[in-house]
Amino acid sequence: MHFTLSQRAGKMSSSAIRELLKITADPSIISFAGGLPAPQTFPIEVMHAACERVFADDPRAAFQYAPTEGYAPLREWVGARHGVPVERVLITTGSQQALDLIGKIFIDPDSAVLVESPTYLGALQAFAMFEPRFVELPCDDAGMVPELMTAQMTAGARFVYAMPNFQNPTGRRMPLARRLALIETMRAAGVPIIEDDPYGELSYSGEQLPSLLSMHPDGVIHMGSFSKIMAPGLRLGYVIAPAAIMDKLVQAKQASDLHTPGFNQRVAFEAIKSGFLDGHIATIRALYARQCAAMLAALADNMPASVRWNEPEGGMFIWLRLPEGVDSAQLLRATLAPDSGPRVAFVHGAPFYAGPADQRSARLSFVTVTPARIDEGIAQLARALDHATAVHQRRA
Amino acid sequence: MHFTLSQRAGKMSSSAIRELLKITADPSIISFAGGLPAPQTFPIEVMHAACERVFADDPRAAFQYAPTEGYAPLREWVGARHGVPVERVLITTGSQQALDLIGKIFIDPDSAVLVESPTYLGALQAFAMFEPRFVELPCDDAGMVPELMTAQMTAGARFVYAMPNFQNPTGRRMPLARRLALIETMRAAGVPIIEDDPYGELSYSGEQLPSLLSMHPDGVIHMGSFSKIMAPGLRLGYVIAPAAIMDKLVQAKQASDLHTPGFNQRVAFEAIKSGFLDGHIATIRALYARQCAAMLAALADNMPASVRWNEPEGGMFIWLRLPEGVDSAQLLRATLAPDSGPRVAFVHGAPFYAGPADQRSARLSFVTVTPARIDEGIAQLARALDHATAVHQRRA
Numbered sequence: 001m002h003f004t005l006s007q008r009a010g011k012m013s014s015s016a017i018r019e020l021l022k023i024t025a026d027p028s029i030i031s032f033a034g035g036l037p038a039p040q041t042f043p044i045e046v047m048h049a050a051c052e053r054v055f056a057d058d059p060r061a062a063f064q065y066a067p068t069e070g071y072a073p074l075r076e077w078v079g080a081r082h083g084v085p086v087e088r089v090l091i092t093t094g095s096q097q098a099l100d101l102i103g104k105i106f107i108d109p110d111s112a113v114l115v116e117s118p119t120y121l122g123a124l125q126a127f128a129m130f131e132p133r134f135v136e137l138p139c140d141d142a143g144m145v146p147e148l149m150t151a152q153m154t155a156g157a158r159f160v161y162a163m164p165n166f167q168n169p170t171g172r173r174m175p176l177a178r179r180l181a182l183i184e185t186m187r188a189a190g191v192p193i194i195e196d197d198p199y200g201e202l203s204y205s206g207e208q209l210p211s212l213l214s215m216h217p218d219g220v221i222h223m224g225s226f227s228k229i230m231a232p233g234l235r236l237g238y239v240i241a242p243a244a245i246m247d248k249l250v251q252a253k254q255a256s257d258l259h260t261p262g263f264n265q266r267v268a269f270e271a272i273k274s275g276f277l278d279g280h281i282a283t284i285r286a287l288y289a290r291q292c293a294a295m296l297a298a299l300a301d302n303m304p305a306s307v308r309w310n311e312p313e314g315g316m317f318i319w320l321r322l323p324e325g326v327d328s329a330q331l332l333r334a335t336l337a338p339d340s341g342p343r344v345a346f347v348h349g350a351p352f353y354a355g356p357a358d359q360r361s362a363r364l365s366f367v368t369v370t371p372a373r374i375d376e377g378i379a380q381l382a383r384a385l386d387h388a389t390a391v392h393q394r395r396a
Numbered sequence: 397m398h399f400t401l402s403q404r405a406g407k408m409s410s411s412a413i414r415e416l417l418k419i420t421a422d423p424s425i426i427s428f429a430g431g432l433p434a435p436q437t438f439p440i441e442v443m444h445a446a447c448e449r450v451f452a453d454d455p456r457a458a459f460q461y462a463p464t465e466g467y468a469p470l471r472e473w474v475g476a477r478h479g480v481p482v483e484r485v486l487i488t489t490g491s492q493q494a495l496d497l498i499g500k501i502f503i504d505p506d507s508a509v510l511v512e513s514p515t516y517l518g519a520l521q522a523f524a525m526f527e528p529r530f531v532e533l534p535c536d537d538a539g540m541v542p543e544l545m546t547a548q549m550t551a552g553a554r555f556v557y558a559m560p561n562f563q564n565p566t567g568r569r570m571p572l573a574r575r576l577a578l579i580e581t582m583r584a585a586g587v588p589i590i591e592d593d594p595y596g597e598l599s600y601s602g603e604q605l606p607s608l609l610s611m612h613p614d615g616v617i618h619m620g621s622f623s624k625i626m627a628p629g630l631r632l633g634y635v636i637a638p639a640a641i642m643d644k645l646v647q648a649k650q651a652s653d654l655h656t657p658g659f660n661q662r663v664a665f666e667a668i669k670s671g672f673l674d675g676h677i678a679t680i681r682a683l684y685a686r687q688c689a690a691m692l693a694a695l696a697d698n699m700p701a702s703v704r705w706n707e708p709e710g711g712m713f714i715w716l717r718l719p720e721g722v723d724s725a726q727l728l729r730a731t732l733a734p735d736s737g738p739r740v741a742f743v744h745g746a747p748f749y750a751g752p753a754d755q756r757s758a759r760l761s762f763v764t765v766t767p768a769r770i771d772e773g774i775a776q777l778a779r780a781l782d783h784a785t786a787v788h789q790r791r792a
Contacts, residue, residue, distance in 0.1 A: 039456035060435040063629035231459035
């Protein structure tokens, strides 16, 4: 039978990262490719006890159909944490769903959508379903550069998508002055800001910076996640939105999956109510900070001067820039099938660009690898890079 | 701040039923409005024991990011139950999400989508996100009537959406001859069939009929749900699709919510593995059959001859046709604010029509109301109807 698919379906493809993650499930590979949190941080005992309370308390309500907006006590907790009224909080099935809902209510075919360069691949995939025209904004090592944005870039845009804290893929954090300038630029241009903040709690160093939401509550739609501070398998995220568009988000969610599992929302709320979260976040921060430091030290010890990288103040990622003539996708093929030594995986940078990609970029995650394996993997990566550089120089 | 929303957002509105359900949360109302399964049927002990096994077994895997396709053992169980290979099964976040994914991969603006008249409101909402042109097919008390379909109706349609078993809202079941004729008509027209089957297991009488999937595996996309046989709060459904479009459904799901909660999938699978399901379904069937019989008896005892209804062989709904001159939305307003007696809620039929609505139609659910309350509610409904009919006759 022949199926006539939608135009958007014709443009879909499986994420290169997803395919890569299938390969790296093999534990003999040293994988810096994952965007997965470290499973040893999952608060299993706390969630188990929370589960028991849900079963003891009102399990039939937990397993019945429930309001699209989410479980009221969990919404209240989110609202209080961000200083917004509960009416502005919508619980989503992971924060990926928030991207889908935002696409649904904002994007018409060919609508301009402003993005960082590079930006989160999952956001590009979610928004692409609604066939926007992506406009990459000027960026540097501190994120978007408002003073380089022209009126032509922002004209008529439906929104700008920003990840100010420890961005995926670059790990960069947007400084306060930049945040203020971005808000002013977008306010003047009449463009709402989508602030995606899955990693904000994972800060290792530097002071906590105010969210865009806290400084511009009427013009920011803020997305948060329980995946990095509790566990991704719950699939719990949230959106905080101005009242004017909350109804539309709720209607879009109703059509998308009716509501997020009530059982999971109650388990998360019961876990949070037990008061474990702040101590737990401190534990995750310490673990990730240690592994980040190990990777930075290994890079400094092994990499040639022609390789550049950032020093993240939080989050899960380091962004690598390879020397001229080295293509990160080619390097990845080499590190996955080395002549000797361990196989090493990372993510080449290209999929993170809405526009022309920097083929010399690569994303490294340190969160699921022990310091010893980090040393071993970075040393092996440096050897593969030496080889690639030598080949390039012979050709040149 | 002004937000420019998508065209689809401009057309969204909150479901009338959803608003009604907020009112009927008041337990003093006798509500025939719900589409909710009876919570006393939820297998709480079985799910609790299943939860314990998930926590005892491999909880970190249950709470980590997981493959978009779903938890392999659960997919295998679904595949085996339907006689299809596991590769053709995708687990979804409730079967509502399957409607969204189908919309994403099939519908372009103004694509023709064929639907029953009336049809499931949630499907109309999900598909409307992608701005199709709905074409209502000729229907009678046994569902769609293939011999009345013209080539003009089916020309260029992306798919036909059908609920052959105990349809929501009408409760009707499509007989075997109709199923075969529908398959032949759609095969000849080159139109795939979406078979939505959340109620198929809830059959009280008559023989089990083969699914459209079983008779036309290459041209049917089959949707199923755990909401009616286990519990809606897990948010678990599935799609079985031909290999040719499975990849696209998976890519669309990846962009929509990455994957369905792994924890929930494992709880459901562990529960099913314990072997409770067939006995459990028999219990639900017996309960619903008893309440359905009570409602049919109450209707026969109380309603004037000018009111018509069907006698469902399964599912959750009875479809009422009111006498000439009585508008079901007006009647609902009257039964929600009666001069005396209990308040009674039901759903007026209009929201279930893609095209012009039959204003005299109404949906009654019997599954969450005891036989005594059913008697009381139907008697009260009949009194309100008498009053409305008298008013109409005085006016005429």
